[in-house]
Amino acid sequence: xxxxxxxxxxxxxxxxxxxxxxxxxxxxxxxxxxxxxxxxxxxxxxxxxxxxxxxxxxxxxxxxxxxxxxxxxxxxxxxxxxxxxxxxxxxxxxxxxxxxxxxxxxxxxxxxxxxxxxxxxxxxxxxxxxxxxxxxxxxxxxxxxxxxxxxxxxxxxxxxxxxxxxxxxxxxxxxxxxxxxxxxxxxxxxxxxxxxxxxxxxxxxxxxxxxxxxxxxxxxxxxxxxxxxxxxxxxxxx
Numbered sequence: 001x002x003x004x005x006x007x008x009x010x011x012x013x014x015x016x017x018x019x020x021x022x023x024x025x026x027x028x029x030x031x032x033x034x035x036x037x038x039x040x041x042x043x044x045x046x047x048x049x050x051x052x053x054x055x056x057x058x059x060x061x062x063x064x065x066x067x068x069x070x071x072x073x074x075x076x077x078x079x080x081x082x083x084x085x086x087x088x089x090x091x092x093x094x095x096x097x098x099x100x101x102x103x104x105x106x107x108x109x110x111x112x113x114x115x116x117x118x119x120x121x122x123x124x125x126x127x128x129x130x131x132x133x134x135x136x137x138x139x140x141x142x143x144x145x146x147x148x149x150x151x152x153x154x155x156x157x158x159x160x161x162x163x164x165x166x167x168x169x170x171x172x173x174x175x176x177x178x179x180x181x182x183x184x185x186x187x188x189x190x191x192x193x194x195x196x197x198x199x200x201x202x203x204x205x206x207x208x209x210x211x212x213x214x215x216x217x218x219x220x221x222x223x224x225x226x227x228x229x230x231x232x233x234x235x236x237x238x
Contacts, residue, residue: 002043002108004118004129004212005034005227006191006202010099011053029215033231034104041229043106045117049127051101051193066198068125101200103191105129109145120151125195128154131210131228132188138180150190153180159196177201191226202226 038046050071105118120128134146138153158174177192187209192201204212215225 002041002131003038003106003228004131004189004191005038005104005229006129006200006225007031007034007102007104008100008200008224009222011224029225029231031102034225034227034229037227037229037231038104038106041106041108043108044115046104046106047117047119048105049103049119049121051103051127053099053101053198068195068198070121070125070127101127101193103127103129103193107147114145116145116148118147120147122151122155124155126151126155127193127195129191130188132184132190132205133186134184134188136185137183150184154192154194157194159194159199189228 035046052069052071054067054069056067103119105120107116107118109116118129120130128147128151130147130150132146134140134150138146138149140146140149154177156174157177157180177194181188181190181203184205187205187207189204189210189212190202193199194201202212204210211228213225213227213230215221215223215227217224
């Protein structure tokens, strides 16, 4: 693998502490800056996948459904029509505009017989970008690609949130995303959208052998960015 990134816009992060003071030094970057930084690492391919989120509200039963769409070649295709139902505190039927998550994956393929490209997308609407190598803990055949193997295993992880409170998983014979990732022997950094739970997972191995940088929303730039590389063609303002 080679490099990964995610650019999130249109989603409000509740913690006001993430909004840095406007007087601090800010970094202005564009999507092209991120792609250029990834291309400098010499990947075999560089791909993108856009995920759109839209709340759908039923005023009759006061439920909110988060519906996800994966955009393919400029045309949004329905990824999850059912979405996730949540109780509403009021009967408002107002829906905010689509939120956008843009996944970027640069691939330097070292394993597998068939050429692959990122981001990985499965039939359940999960999206995965990966930068790493698996030396053990998870079996990867000599003719298999570790990214594809990991994507399949992540797709089978539980969608419940019991593990967040230390309780046993509600879905029998399934492990959580953190439990699966903790078995990997080798360097890794991942960004994974789990469509069934409408959850964004991201992280890196405990030793930080694969970088994963973060740009928190600021007053000047409300976007949230994850990237394994830092753009060099940037303009700094204070």
